[in-house]
Amino acid sequence: MNAHQSLAVGQPIAPPEAVSAAATEPDAMVRFAGISKTYPAYRGKPGVNALQDIDFAIPRGSITGVIGRSGAGKSSLVRLINGLEKPTTGQVIVDGRNISALTGRDLRLAQRSIGMIFQHFNLLSSRTAADNIALPLEIAGWAKADIKARVSELLALVGIADKHDRYPSELSGGQKQRVGIARALATRPSVLLSDEATSALDPQTTRAILDLLANINRELGVTIVLITHEMSVVRQLAKEVVVLDAGRVVESGHVADIFTHPKHPITQSFLAEVIGDSLPVSLASRIVAAPSAGGQAVIRLQVRGAGAGDTLVARLARELGLDVSLLAARIDEIGGQHVGSLVLGIPGSDDVQTRVLAWLSQHQFPAERLGYVA
Amino acid sequence: MSPELINLIIQATIESLYMVGVAALLGTAFGLPLGVFLATSRKGELFAAPIVNRVLGIVVNATRSTPFIILVVAIIPFTRLIAGTSIGSSAAIVPLTIASTPFIARLVEAAIREVDGGLIETASSFGASPLQIVFKVLIPEALPGLLLALTLAVVSLLGYSAMVGAVGGGGLGDLGIRYGYQRFMPEMMLAVVVVLIALVQLVQSAGDYLARRVNRRLRHH
Numbered sequence: 001m002n003a004h005q006s007l008a009v010g011q012p013i014a015p016p017e018a019v020s021a022a023a024t025e026p027d028a029m030v031r032f033a034g035i036s037k038t039y040p041a042y043r044g045k046p047g048v049n050a051l052q053d054i055d056f057a058i059p060r061g062s063i064t065g066v067i068g069r070s071g072a073g074k075s076s077l078v079r080l081i082n083g084l085e086k087p088t089t090g091q092v093i094v095d096g097r098n099i100s101a102l103t104g105r106d107l108r109l110a111q112r113s114i115g116m117i118f119q120h121f122n123l124l125s126s127r128t129a130a131d132n133i134a135l136p137l138e139i140a141g142w143a144k145a146d147i148k149a150r151v152s153e154l155l156a157l158v159g160i161a162d163k164h165d166r167y168p169s170e171l172s173g174g175q176k177q178r179v180g181i182a183r184a185l186a187t188r189p190s191v192l193l194s195d196e197a198t199s200a201l202d203p204q205t206t207r208a209i210l211d212l213l214a215n216i217n218r219e220l221g222v223t224i225v226l227i228t229h230e231m232s233v234v235r236q237l238a239k240e241v242v243v244l245d246a247g248r249v250v251e252s253g254h255v256a257d258i259f260t261h262p263k264h265p266i267t268q269s270f271l272a273e274v275i276g277d278s279l280p281v282s283l284a285s286r287i288v289a290a291p292s293a294g295g296q297a298v299i300r301l302q303v304r305g306a307g308a309g310d311t312l313v314a315r316l317a318r319e320l321g322l323d324v325s326l327l328a329a330r331i332d333e334i335g336g337q338h339v340g341s342l343v344l345g346i347p348g349s350d351d352v353q354t355r356v357l358a359w360l361s362q363h364q365f366p367a368e369r370l371g372y373v374a
Numbered sequence: 375m376s377p378e379l380i381n382l383i384i385q386a387t388i389e390s391l392y393m394v395g396v397a398a399l400l401g402t403a404f405g406l407p408l409g410v411f412l413a414t415s416r417k418g419e420l421f422a423a424p425i426v427n428r429v430l431g432i433v434v435n436a437t438r439s440t441p442f443i444i445l446v447v448a449i450i451p452f453t454r455l456i457a458g459t460s461i462g463s464s465a466a467i468v469p470l471t472i473a474s475t476p477f478i479a480r481l482v483e484a485a486i487r488e489v490d491g492g493l494i495e496t497a498s499s500f501g502a503s504p505l506q507i508v509f510k511v512l513i514p515e516a517l518p519g520l521l522l523a524l525t526l527a528v529v530s531l532l533g534y535s536a537m538v539g540a541v542g543g544g545g546l547g548d549l550g551i552r553y554g555y556q557r558f559m560p561e562m563m564l565a566v567v568v569v570l571i572a573l574v575q576l577v578q579s580a581g582d583y584l585a586r587r588v589n590r591r592l593r594h595h
Contacts, residue, residue, distance in 0.1 A: 066542070082499050084498060084499060105503075107501075108501035109501065110501075111498075111499060111500060111501035112501045114499075115499075115500070116496070116499040116500070118496060120492060122490070122492045122493055122496040124493060124514065124515055125515060125590050125591040126514045126515050126517060126588070126590050127590075135500075135510065136500040136502075138502060139497070139500060139503075139506050139510065140500075140501070140508065169588075169590060173490045183500075184500075186500075187500065188549060192409070193499075242507060261533040262384060265483070288491070291502060322582060346497060365501070
């Protein structure tokens with residue numbers, strides 16, 4: 001399917017299992033089995049197949065990212081988990097219960113064990129921070145004194161104990177989302193759904209909110225499902241990832257596996273957002289197709305895996321006795337694995353370059369020759 | 375102006391306030407649920423009942439497009455049935471209520487539809503029942519709009535209440551027509567108009583103040 005696949009076995013990484021183990025996974029918090037979702041034609045608009053052939057499981061206690069472009073079906077998928085939408089076919093099993101079969105009071109009871117946070121926070125403007133957090137508890141019929149104690153606890157948990165009596169209009173975006181998180185956790189849910197919860201926040205606030213979610217996952221053991229179109233969110237927080245495209249799951253598994261060896265073009269494009277696949281302009285403009293005397297071949301190689309590439313340039317230079325120059329490099333970390341690319345300038349004849357490419361291939365660094373520079 | 379005339383004005387003002395007050399109360403009692411239902415019963419909404427919604431919408435429009443003075447006369451048998459008479463302030467409350475109910479319902483519908491749909495989804499996501507959503511989300515969030523709607527309704531009712539004077543409903547309108555118009559007492563007509571203007575100002579200011587107080591959406595501090 002792509003050039004890397006055959007070459008890039010890569011560095012040792014954790015054995016694949018998890019999300020991809022699909023609907024048979026015993027310790028799944030959420031299981032999608034044979035799900036499709038079709039919106040019927042309405043008022044002249046044609047029907048839409050929002051989701052098709054969805055089969056995967058979200059492990060208990062995990063942080064699972066569901067990433068896709070807009071219109072990929074992410075929102076429909078997450079709304080199947082808390083029963084806001086019903087699948088056209090198939091079942092969604094949440095914590096052992098077929099939520100897609102529940103209606104009315106049974107569904108409402110089940111929904112209390114599934115919290116949700118939203119891109120635009122969706123706080124009631126007429127209620128203070130504390131009263132917003134109290135809302136799901138009032139709905140669940142808690143006693144006043146219990147609500148009061150629980151709300152104080154939650155405000156402290158999300159780090160805004162001093163905003164108890166503030167109205168949403170008096171809070172910053174990050175504080176509003178903290179209220180949203182506290183509200184979602186109020187009834188002690190086992191699953192927390194996040195629908196683009198950081199998309200309306202600046203990068204710094206996003207980081208703080210993602211840290212908070214990581215803490216909540218660690219300390220409360222809540223399974224978190226993150227819907228996002230932002231690679232940075234998956235990279236920072238998720239351990240498992242599901243890549244959605246046009247209503248289908250195109251890849252799923254450990255974040256480290258998926259992004260060290262992206263197979264589907266959509267996954268590759270998400271990865272490119274993090275590590276970049278464009279050359280510096282000053283370099284790109286100098287690359288020509290034919291070699292020139294005394295010039296260098298430009299080779300780009302992919303770096304994948306833990307510690308991959310750490311000593312690569314030094315080893316290459318030492319073992320082949322070459323003056324390798326580093327023209328460009330970008331390495332980042334996803335799920336504890338290094339991913340990135342190096343662009344090297346290799347002097348010498350075609351023969352030398354062939355040896356370099358063979359060496360790289362032997363050490364399992366997928367590489368390509370981009371051209372030559374003088 | 376003689377003390378007797380001033381006494382008449384006070385008496386008529388009390389009658390007007392009585393008619394408007396009771397009609398506004400009843401109009402709200404009927405119009406609020408009707409408005410909430412109209413705002414939540416289209417296809418795919420909380421209490422989805424598209425056909426009932428259409429029918430109620432037509433009834434509401436029909437009532438609202440009937441000129442008030444025609445409505446008063448047309449429903450006299452019904453008024454007699456309810457109030458025992460078709461004359462006087464208490465009888466006037468019947469057509470005033472019938473006219474204000476659809477008016478209030480439409481205003482309520484508009485105010486409820488202003489509430490962000492995301493809030494309904496949010497409340498549903500943590501297991502709120504449709505009625506809980508109405509009472510804990512829609513009405514509190516729409517409260518500033520609802521108070522302004524009610525203010526508008528009371529102001530309109532003051533105008534209508536003057537009209538029922540023409541058919542013997544009592545109140546300020548009655549006074550204006552009988553003394554100001556039929557007995558050629560321009561000072562009485564002026565007094566009635568001044569009292570009505572003062573009442574409208576009072577109601578509007580009170581409504582604006584209350585709506586501002588409950589509006590937490592734009593809080594300047």
